[in-house]
């Protein structure tokens with residue numbers, strides 16, 4: 087088995103770490119204090135993304151992306167995940183189904199999005215449709231050459247800065263005809279309903295949008311009618327692996343901060359790390375992180391370089407998201423405990439990590455839904471994807 091990172095992978099990882107330390111982390115206090123960044127800070131951060139060549143790391147170079155495979159993307163996102171305030175979302179990663187567009191769609195949506203001139207948001211969830219997307223009520227009806235779309239989407243991440251949506255609809259209200267439409271934000275009938283506040287501090291917002299008789303042509307169908315769920319699944323796989331990466335990065339920072347603090351902080355005449363109760367918390371954090379990270383690297387290796395097929399990846403990405411996000415939640419909780427009162431102050435990164443990691447057990451499929459995916463795989467194909475090992 088060949089475990090060490092190559093020189094090129096190490097270099098990319100270090101560059102992502104430097105970007106995090108030099109560009110993202112210095113913005114954390116501003117983001118927390120103002121619940122977001124000023125337009126000037128946004129503009130400077132955007133320029134930094136381009137200068138550091140971290141735009142569209144997930145898309146092919148001919149489309150203006152950086153052409154990184156999933157293993158490289160994971161190395162980068164693990165480092166970005168160290169930053170609080172979801173500042174890791176500043177470097178834009180246009181949704182992967184955009185790569186399935188026609189030449190005209192790529193020219194209009196994907197390529198400008200890779201360059202940072204446009205930004206997308208993926209809108210699936212509705213008031214009545216969350217874990218079960220077959221309950222989506224947003225419908226698209228065709229009359230001659232025009233489609234009319236009506237519905238409402240919730241929790242549209244970065245909807246405040248997006249200028250187009252990947253909109254998950256059901257043609258004629260039929261879930262077997264799930265279809266993604268590319269809808270410009272300024273199309274008549276697109277309306278911002280409201281922008282709710284959430285538990286975490288997030289550099290962008292998650293608004294609710296209404297689509298009221300929005301009219302588009304056939305040229306706005308991504309893929310084809312009825313392929314919507316497959317495209318959304320591709321997005322889930324990539325996002326679940328990247329959640330794995332970011333949560334491991336975030337939890338690693340929480341562990342490092344806790345270790346430093348425990349060595350320095352003195353109570354009862356000695357550093358608190360000398361108390362076995364604290365030392366054992368640190369030991370659990372390190373051991374659990376080692377397990378989660380080993381799994382993350384292995385699956386992303388298979389995804390990026392090991393030739394894993396789509397079904398295999400869907401099954402494994404669910405396990406990665408489940409284990410990494412749940413581990414990170416436990417690690418962050420222990421980090422707060424080790425920091426005592428300081429760990430409860432918003433000005434401290436461990437407090438923000440604790441609060442911000444909570445959503446990783448909910449979005450892109452809750453932990454329960456990841457278990458449903460794993461359970462289906464076990465029933466259909468057995469345990470090999472999880473307990474076996476890839477061979478050449």
Ligand SMILES: Cc1cc2nc3c(=O)[nH]c(=O)nc-3n(C[C@H](O)[C@H](O)[C@H](O)COP(=O)(O)OP(=O)(O)OC[C@H]3O[C@@H](n4cnc5c(N)ncnc54)[C@H](O)[C@@H]3O)c2cc1C
Nearest residue numbers: 208209210211216217241242243292448449450451452454
């Ligand atoms: C901050 C944030 C950002 C988001 N961004 C986006 C976005 O950009 N685009 C988008 O489309 N969506 C987005 N979402 C939505 C997110 O993906 C959903 O919230 C998530 O999938 C859960 O759906 P739900 O909230 O409707 O919960 P529900 O589906 O109502 O679930 C409620 C509870 O029931 C459990 N449950 C449901 N079904 C089962 C089952 N079969 N077995 C066991 N337990 C079950 C769930 O696990 C959960 O505990 C975002 C959500 C948040 C909080």
